[in-house]
Each structure stands twice: as C-alpha cells, then as structure tokens.
Amino acid sequence: MLDWLTGQEALFLARLQFAFTVSFHFIFPAFSIGLASYLAVLNAFYLWTGKPIYLELFRFWVKIFAVTFAMGVVSGIVMSYQFGTNWAVFSDLAGPVVGPLMAYEVLTAFFLEAGFLGIMLFGRQKVGPGLHMFATAMVAVGTAISATWIISVNSWMQTPQGYIIGENGQFLPADWWEIIFTPSFPYRLAHTLTAAYLTTAFIVGGVGAWHLLKGRQKNASVRVMFSMAMWMAAVVAPLQILIGDQHGLNTLEHQPVKVMAMEGHFDSHPDGAPLYLFGWPDQEEGRLRYALGIPKLSSLILKHHWDAPLEGLDTVPDDEEPPVAVVFWSFRIMVGLGFLMLGVGMWSLWARVRGRLYDDRWLHRAALVMGPSGLVAVIAGWVTTEVGRQPWVVHGVLRTAEGVSPVGAQAVSASLMAFVVIYFVVFGAGVLYLLKLMSEPPDPTKRGMRAEPGPIRTASPGFSTATVPPEDEMLPDTNSDTDNGEGRTQGRGGDAGEDDGKGGQ
Amino acid sequence: MSLGVSFDLTVIWALLLVAAVYIYVALDGFDLGIGILYAVFPEKRDRDLLMNSVAPVWDGNETWLVLGGGGLMAAFPMAFGILMTALYPLIILMLLALVLRGVAFEFRWRAQSRVAKHGWDAAFAGGSLVAALAQGMTLGALVQGIEVSGRTYAGGWWDWLTPFTLLCGLAVAAGYTMLGICWLMIKSQGAFRARIRRWGLRVAVVLVGAIVLVSLATPFLVGTYYMRWFAWPGLALSAPVPILVAVLAVLLVQSLRGRFGGDWVPMALAQGLFLLCFLGLGISLWPNVIPPDVSIWEAAAPEKSQVFMLVGAGILLPIILGYTAYAYWVFRGKIDPDEGYH
Numbered sequence: 001m002l003d004w005l006t007g008q009e010a011l012f013l014a015r016l017q018f019a020f021t022v023s024f025h026f027i028f029p030a031f032s033i034g035l036a037s038y039l040a041v042l043n044a045f046y047l048w049t050g051k052p053i054y055l056e057l058f059r060f061w062v063k064i065f066a067v068t069f070a071m072g073v074v075s076g077i078v079m080s081y082q083f084g085t086n087w088a089v090f091s092d093l094a095g096p097v098v099g100p101l102m103a104y105e106v107l108t109a110f111f112l113e114a115g116f117l118g119i120m121l122f123g124r125q126k127v128g129p130g131l132h133m134f135a136t137a138m139v140a141v142g143t144a145i146s147a148t149w150i151i152s153v154n155s156w157m158q159t160p161q162g163y164i165i166g167e168n169g170q171f172l173p174a175d176w177w178e179i180i181f182t183p184s185f186p187y188r189l190a191h192t193l194t195a196a197y198l199t200t201a202f203i204v205g206g207v208g209a210w211h212l213l214k215g216r217q218k219n220a221s222v223r224v225m226f227s228m229a230m231w232m233a234a235v236v237a238p239l240q241i242l243i244g245d246q247h248g249l250n251t252l253e254h255q256p257v258k259v260m261a262m263e264g265h266f267d268s269h270p271d272g273a274p275l276y277l278f279g280w281p282d283q284e285e286g287r288l289r290y291a292l293g294i295p296k297l298s299s300l301i302l303k304h305h306w307d308a309p310l311e312g313l314d315t316v317p318d319d320e321e322p323p324v325a326v327v328f329w330s331f332r333i334m335v336g337l338g339f340l341m342l343g344v345g346m347w348s349l350w351a352r353v354r355g356r357l358y359d360d361r362w363l364h365r366a367a368l369v370m371g372p373s374g375l376v377a378v379i380a381g382w383v384t385t386e387v388g389r390q391p392w393v394v395h396g397v398l399r400t401a402e403g404v405s406p407v408g409a410q411a412v413s414a415s416l417m418a419f420v421v422i423y424f425v426v427f428g429a430g431v432l433y434l435l436k437l438m439s440e441p442p443d444p445t446k447r448g449m450r451a452e453p454g455p456i457r458t459a460s461p462g463f464s465t466a467t468v469p470p471e472d473e474m475l476p477d478t479n480s481d482t483d484n485g486e487g488r489t490q491g492r493g494g495d496a497g498e499d500d501g502k503g504g505q
Numbered sequence: 506m507s508l509g510v511s512f513d514l515t516v517i518w519a520l521l522l523v524a525a526v527y528i529y530v531a532l533d534g535f536d537l538g539i540g541i542l543y544a545v546f547p548e549k550r551d552r553d554l555l556m557n558s559v560a561p562v563w564d565g566n567e568t569w570l571v572l573g574g575g576g577l578m579a580a581f582p583m584a585f586g587i588l589m590t591a592l593y594p595l596i597i598l599m600l601l602a603l604v605l606r607g608v609a610f611e612f613r614w615r616a617q618s619r620v621a622k623h624g625w626d627a628a629f630a631g632g633s634l635v636a637a638l639a640q641g642m643t644l645g646a647l648v649q650g651i652e653v654s655g656r657t658y659a660g661g662w663w664d665w666l667t668p669f670t671l672l673c674g675l676a677v678a679a680g681y682t683m684l685g686i687c688w689l690m691i692k693s694q695g696a697f698r699a700r701i702r703r704w705g706l707r708v709a710v711v712l713v714g715a716i717v718l719v720s721l722a723t724p725f726l727v728g729t730y731y732m733r734w735f736a737w738p739g740l741a742l743s744a745p746v747p748i749l750v751a752v753l754a755v756l757l758v759q760s761l762r763g764r765f766g767g768d769w770v771p772m773a774l775a776q777g778l779f780l781l782c783f784l785g786l787g788i789s790l791w792p793n794v795i796p797p798d799v800s801i802w803e804a805a806a807p808e809k810s811q812v813f814m815l816v817g818a819g820i821l822l823p824i825i826l827g828y829t830a831y832a833y834w835v836f837r838g839k840i841d842p843d844e845g846y847h
Binding site for chain 1: 565567572574575576577579587594596601608610612615616617658659662733807813817822832835
C-alpha cells in the first residue's frame, strides 16, 4: 500500500485523506444527531408520564451516545484543521466567505453541545430534572445547529452566490443572506437531517430486533425501542424519498452535470432519457457499458414528461466532468438502500396491523440486517454530492486542483497512512465497544445499566461534593435491588458496585 | 514599527483570537496536564481520580481549540493557510494525539482486557503529552519566524524542528503539567494532595527553567524582537514582564508549599504566569500574525467578514462563558480519594 500511495500525486492524496477523514467523521454525527433528539424525546416522555421504562431506555442509549459523541468530537476537530493543512489555498481564497460560517458553527453549536454534555451525562441528580431536561435538549439542538452551518458551507461550495472576487483572488462576501441561503441549502439540509434521523431509527430498530431475536419479547424496553424505531422508519423513509427527489430536481437545475453523472447519461436524449438501473460507466469511451434501463423514465422523474429532452455529458468539456463511475454507483447504493428502508418501514406497519410486530422473526432479521444501512446510505450520498461536484471545489469557479496546499506527496502519504492506522485502531475499538453496549439488553430488574461496566467517564463515584450524593445516568435512582454489583466484571469492577450502594443510601 | 494601536476591526479580531487561544490554554492546559501526570501516577485508583476530575469539562475546554482554528481561518484566512502548511507534520501529530487522548475518556471504561485498559491509559498519557509538545513547538515555530512568498509558505519541510521549538514544546508541556497540578490542588485532598504538591514543586523547577531559557533565546531570533526587549521605548513596556514573572514564580512555589493562600491560589498564580508569557509573546510578535513579514492587516479577512462575525461573537461569547462557568459550578468541589474506593 505504501508503494502505491507514494506513487500518487499530492492532489489525489490530499483528496483521499479528506475523503477518508470526513467519511469516518460523518458516521458519528449522522448517528448522534438523531440519537440526541431520541434521548431528548425519551427524557421528555419520562418526565411527562413518569414511567420508568423511558428512563431505562434513556440510560441504555445515553451511554452509547457518549461513546459516539466522543468519537464525533475528536474526528471533527481533525476536519476543522484539515482545511488549512491540506487545502491552504482554498482556505485563503474562500476563508472570508466560509470561515465565518464555520466560526458561527463553533459559537452556536460546538460550545452548546460541549457545555451541556457533562450535565446531560452526569448531572441529573446535581441540577434536578428540569435543568437536566434543558441540558439534554440543548445538546440535541446543538447537534442540529451544527449540521445546519456545515450544510450551509457545503451548499455554498456546491451552488455559490453572494460573493465577489477580490483583486487578490479571494472570494469576498457581498451578501451574507445569499451566502447562507444558497439555492441548494434548504434541500440539502432537509435531506441530510432526515438522513440522520433515519440512520438513528434503523440503528435503534436493529438493536431492538437483535434483542427480539434473542427471545426478549417480554422485555418492555426492547418492545418500546423497536416500536418507536419502526414508527420512525415507516414515517420518515417515504418522507426522505420525497425530499431526495426534490433535492435531485434542485441539483438538476443548478448542477446538471452532477445529475448526468448520477444518471449515467453520457449521451444527450432529445426525446426522453432512459432511467438506467445498472451499467458500467466507461468514461474514456464516453458510454455506459452493459446498460439496463427503462426508456424515458428518467425524463419523467426529472422533467415530469416522457419526451422531455435531457442533455448528456457529451455537451460537457472532458475536463469539467466528474468521475462518472463513482457518482453513478454511490447514487445507486444510496437510492437502493432508501427503498429497502421504505420496505422495512411498510413491512413493520403491516406486522403492526396484524399484531405481530414483536413476533415476526423475518421482520426482525430484516431490521437487524438493515441496522447499519443508514450509515452506508449517508456515506454513499455524501460521495455522490462531493465527487459529483468535481473537478470543482467551489462549483464552477475554483478547481479542486487550485485549492490544494503546496505540501509534497510524501508528506501527505505519510499523514494519510497515520490517519488510516490510528483511525482503524481507535474507531475500530470504539465500534466494538458500541456493539458490546448495544448487545446487552436493557434489564428492567436491574434498572438498565447493571450488567454493564462502570460509569462512562463519570465524575460521580469519587467526585461527590459534600451536599450531593454521587449520582449520574449510570447509577440507579433508587437503591432497591440494584446494588449487588452482579455482572460488573470490568471497568471500575467491584469498586463501582460499591459506589452504587453508597449512592442509593 | 510603532507600538501605537489604532483600534480597527483587525486589531479587535487579533485580540479576540489571542483571547480564544489563551482561554484554550488556560482550560485545556490543565486537562492535558492531567493526562501527562498519568506518567507518574501508575495506580488505577489514582488514575481514575485524575480522569474523573476533568471528565465533565474536557470537551468544552477543547472546543476553544476549534474556535482558535476556525477563528483564524475566518479572520486571517491567509495566515491560517500559511501556518497550517508550514507546520503540517506538527499539526497532524497534534490532531492524532488529541484523537487518542480524547477517546480514552470513554474507552478506558469500556475496555475488557488488561492489555486494552493499559493501552487506553497509555493513549491518554501519551496523547496528552504529544499534543502539549506539538502545541508548544507550534508556538515556537511561529515565534522563530516563517518564510512566506506571496500568499503561501516558502520554507522547508523541517523548519519547525529546531532546538528553540523543542524548548518551547518542553516549556508548554511543563506549563500544562503545572496547570494540571494546580487543578488537582483544588480538586483533591488528603494524602493524594500531598503527593500532588510534591510533584508541583518539581515541575515548578522545570517550568521556571524553561521560561527563562525561552525568554533568553527569543530576543535573538528576529531583529525586531531584540529591539522590543532591549531598546527604548519597547523597554518601558517589556521590562516589567520578566520582573512580574519572577515574582509570580516565587509566589507560586510558596503557595504550593502551603505557605499562604487557599486552594485556588496556585491555579490563579499559574494562570497569571501563562498570561504574562502571552503578554511577552505579544510584545515580541506585534503586529505580525506570521513573523517576521506578515502583519495582521495583510492577512486579515475583508471588513464584511469581520463585522459579520463580530456581531455573533459579541452576542454569543458572553453566553458561552456563562454556561461554561455554570457547568464548572455544577461539578465543583473536592474529590475524596477514599470515597468510593474501599
């Protein structure tokens, strides 16, 4: 791999490094945006109804959230600096426009999440239920605000407006309203946030399905988790397909070349373009090999008319075409998964109607397999829109090749290797820990966390103040049947078991 | 070059960014220092206590680093591009170190095997140390000057690696360790605090030595620095700085010995030392964002960007400081090393 890497050009390596680090990063917020909202809903339900089952679910998922969030934070810090390390010229030229948006992200979202996360995780007993709910809501709101600014930056790079080019070549802001609200922004934002919620729904549903397949039908937490997730899937999956369609139409209007690549339309079709289901894009030859398509359907979807003409890549100069094969296939992966999600959602409705939601083992198997589908779809969608923008970094204005840092190929290949090795170790371990947390059932007899190692980075066991007993999300509310330390085999081990007893006294 | 300051937007943004970086150093400094202290506290029980003392707040602390980077890109985009290119290996190293020590906060409690547990402890300690060294070396590389041609970096790929930058790395690592110790002087008690106190006195020797060496070396790096420090009128402004540093260092040692003051006094004095070092750097560097050639005005974003951000920063920074203070207040108080670990 090293030989192959060092043989590449610095530009390609820088793109590869950005793609690698951003894809790894995106996995975590794609999950934590939805999960933060789910936690806020669970906590609100608990406060509203007083039913301990919602608290139990909150405690089950909040540990998973903490691990996910930490991975999102550390991989996110990397991203903010990569603009400078690998895209210094882009940073210099576009900094006056995109820099302030990213600064606003930090000011309105990062601090909000980080400031209230500690209280959300460890502070329920310290600040009381009202303020704890507020903190939980702030974390959820923060994740959504963060996504909004980042999507705004990205949308400006896709459909730039509201700027002028200065004498020194910099993009200078002319109208902030136009910069923030570019034509693709509302569609991209809706599509991305919905994707995050759908991703979370399928992960929660997959975990619920796993426990149902393990025969835990009697566990109320498992049933509620699965049911809530399947409601989300049934409602949000069709919604997402509609939003995605609208986003596609918007892309056709503003970035038609990207749509040509997504559709595999090398040739112009003056009287109705086919929708290709499969094919092998051969960019050098300029044709789609082994094409399997439905005549005129693409025109119907994109132009709402059978015979509407659609231009192809033959109208575009070669040096302004994106890599077609990548875009063509990542788009199909995303759309295919979207329809499979819709299928699971509809299936769950049917099972629910028949009263077999918790007994339909094939539905549970399908939901389990589809558990990570949202993550795959999100990455595929991101690849579609980002690779589809190539060869531009600011669409139609600044080429990616012109934005790269003057850093040598050797330096970039070394850093890329370091990222690959460390990310696989770190996030590989993280994913294993997540799966471990997910695989242990929320246990009502032990109030959720019992079978699980000690508190996550909790401050409470040794951190108590004179006035407040050590309590946090990892510890039970009551001291009944909770503190035998059973099953605590690692982490703080026996220590934590004793803490629990003390905490309840 | 005049020392006169006209308070235009560029100056305001330079001061705001320096403030953000200072707050970052003041806050994340102590939790990176906690990580470095893992090296001398090998017992699990002590390490749990060390990590728990910062667990609820480290995330917020590190956010100031994102603001520093994001703010630099927004307010001085040209400087951001040059600096990140010039210091490419250092920045990547720092980021990877921060990844390793950041996830350790979670993973340490999740690991099953002994090997993995020790691995994440090592990641926390090593990541914290490397991040501190890299940040110090970044500072050193900036102070010693960066070669620029046009709007891009024009120096070599190893310019950042000199005895001076290594010295700065050591100084910052020692400083962060001192902040960590002062934090634990607030948060701990009993026998543990006595051990921390002893480490405090040792680290103080290293820290003061490093500050003296850096201060002696700095004026000779770039011609203008020498003028600032040893020629009139710069002398009037600069002379009090080393004197105050000496006074604060003596007071810090005395307070660590318990000769005077409450729990908070060592931390206040150590933060004062950092503030003075910042001031000293400011005297050397002003008004350059990238010495010796790029001034803040040359690298500044256009006024429209500055104003747009200033509105947000003016409204949001006080709110952020408010809820950050609240989070610290919620998790205030002593850690009892014996409580919960029978």
